[in-house]
Amino acid sequence: MKFGIEFVPNMKYYELEYYVKLAEDSGFEYTWITDHYNNRNVYSMLTILALKTSKIKLGPGVTNPYHISPALTASAIATINELSNGRAVLGIGAGDKVTFDRIGISWTKPLRRMREAVEIIRALHRGKSVSYDGEIFKFNGARLDFKAGNIPIYIGAQGPKMLQLAAELGDGVLINASHPRDFEAAKENIDAGLNKAGKSRDEFDVVAYASMSVDKDATKARNASKIVVAFIVAGSPDVIFERHGISMDDVNKVREALNNAFTKGDWPGVSKAVTDEMIDCFSISGSPDEVIERIKELSKSGVTQVVAGSPIGPDKKKSIQLIGKEIIPA
Numbered sequence: 413m414k415f416g417i418e419f420v421p422n423m424k425y426y427e428l429e430y431y432v433k434l435a436e437d438s439g440f441e442y443t444w445i446t447d448h449y450n451n452r453n454v455y456s457m458l459t460i461l462a463l464k465t466s467k468i469k470l471g472p473g474v475t476n477p478y479h480i481s482p483a484l485t486a487s488a489i490a491t492i493n494e495l496s497n498g499r500a501v502l503g504i505g506a507g508d509k510v511t512f513d514r515i516g517i518s519w520t521k522p523l524r525r526m527r528e529a530v531e532i533i534r535a536l537h538r539g540k541s542v543s544y545d546g547e548i549f550k551f552n553g554a555r556l557d558f559k560a561g562n563i564p565i566y567i568g569a570q571g572p573k574m575l576q577l578a579a580e581l582g583d584g585v586l587i588n589a590s591h592p593r594d595f596e597a598a599k600e601n602i603d604a605g606l607n608k609a610g611k612s613r614d615e616f617d618v619v620a621y622a623s624m625s626v627d628k629d630a631t632k633a634r635n636a637s638k639i640v641v642a643f644i645v646a647g648s649p650d651v652i653f654e655r656h657g658i659s660m661d662d663v664n665k666v667r668e669a670l671n672n673a674f675t676k677g678d679w680p681g682v683s684k685a686v687t688d689e690m691i692d693c694f695s696i697s698g699s700p701d702e703v704i705e706r707i708k709e710l711s712k713s714g715v716t717q718v719v720a721g722s723p724i725g726p727d728k729k730k731s732i733q734l735i736g737k738e739i740i741p742a
C-alpha cells in the first residue's frame with residue numbers, strides 16, 4: 413500500500429514546508445496540495461516544497477481545467493518536475509462548483525473539458541508541437557520549450573463517467589472516499605475505463621483520498637473528525653447515503669446544524685449531529701490499530717494508495733508521526 417498526505421495551502425509557506433518535510437521523514441510517498449482560488453496558489457507552494465524536500469512525490473490534489481489553460485497547467489507541473497528532479501505528479505479534477513460560482517466560472521461540460529485538457533497536457537509533455545481541434549480547446553502548433561519529463565496524471569473522480577474517464581486516460585484515480593463499499597461501487601466503472609484503454613489494473617493507482625483522524629486515544633481521534641465529516645455529509649449526493657444506509661433524517665440534521673453554525677456560530681451543534689456511522693462511512697478515524705484494520709479492508713477492495721486527508725488527527729504533528737511509526741510500516 414502507498415501512503416500520501418493532503419494539505420490545504422491555507423497556512424503560511426513555512427508551516428506547510430514543516431508539515432510536508434515531517435511527512436517525508438515519516439515515510440509518506442506522496443503529498444497532494446489542494447487547489448481552490450481562495451487559498452494560496454498551489455504552484456507557488458509546490459515550488460517551495462520541491463526545493464525543500466528530496467524524496468516525496470508532490471503535486472496538486474487537484475487542480476482543474478477551468479482556472480487556467482491546459483498549456484499553463486502543462487508548463488507549471490513540468491516546472492515543478494524540473495525543480496524537484498522528477499518527483500512531480502499532476503492531480504486534476506472537474507473543479508468545485510461552489511468556489512467556481514463565486515468567481516463567475518460556469519461549470520459546463522466537465523467531462524468533455526477534462527478529456528480535452530488531459531489529452532492536451534499529455535501531448536505537450538511528450539515535447540511535440542500540439543495542434544488540437546477540440547470542442548472546448550483549440551491549439552495550433554503549441555509546444556513547451558523545455559523538457560517536461562514523465563509526469564503521471566491522476567484524475568479526481570466520484571461520478572461513474574468521470575471514473576471511467578480517469579481509468580481510460582489517467583495513471584491513477586483520486587476518489588474522495590474512505591469506505592470499502594465506495595471502492596466496490598467504483599470497480600465496474602474503473603474496469604470499464606481500463607478495458608477501453610487496454611490497460612491492466614496493476615499499472616493503475618486507485619487512491620482513497622480519505623478524511624483521516626488518528627490518535628492513540630480513539631475517542632479523541634473520532635471527535636476530531638466530526639466537523640470535516642459534517643462537510644462531507646453536507647456535500648455528498650443522496651446515492652452515497654443509500655449505499656451506506658444512512659437515514660436522510662440524520663443527514664438533514666447535519667445540514668441544518670451546519671447552517672446554524674454559519675449563521676449563529678453553533679459549531680458544537682455540528683459535532684453533536686454527526687453520528688458514529690457517519691464517522692465510519694466518511695472517514696478513517698480511530699486508534700492506529702483501527703486505522704490499520706480499515707486500510708486492510710480498503711486494500712481488499714482494490715485501493716493501492718491511501719491519502720491522509722484533513723484533519724489527519726487532533727494534533728497534526730503527533731498524528732503524522734504516529735502514522736509514520738505505526739501505520740505505514742504495518
Ligand SMILES: C[C@H](OP(=O)(O)OC[C@@H](O)[C@@H](O)[C@@H](O)Cn1c2nc(=O)[nH]c(=O)c-2cc2ccc(O)cc21)C(=O)N[C@@H](CCC(=O)N[C@@H](CCC(=O)O)C(=O)O)C(=O)O
Nearest residue numbers: 446447474505507508520521522523568570571573574588
Ligand atoms: C463533474 C462531476 O464529476 P465528479 O467525478 O463527480 O467530480 C466531482 C469532483 O471529483 C470534482 O469536483 C473535484 O474537482 C473535487 N476535488 C477538488 N476540487 C477542487 O476544486 N479543488 C481540490 O483541491 C479538490 C481536491 C479533490 C481531491 C480528490 C477528489 O476526488 C476530488 C477533489 C460529475 O457530475 N460527473 C458525472 C458526469 C457529469 C456529466 O455527464 N456532465 C456532462 C454534461 C454536463 C453539462 O451539460 O454541463 C458533461 O460533462 O459533458 C459522472 O461522472 O457521471
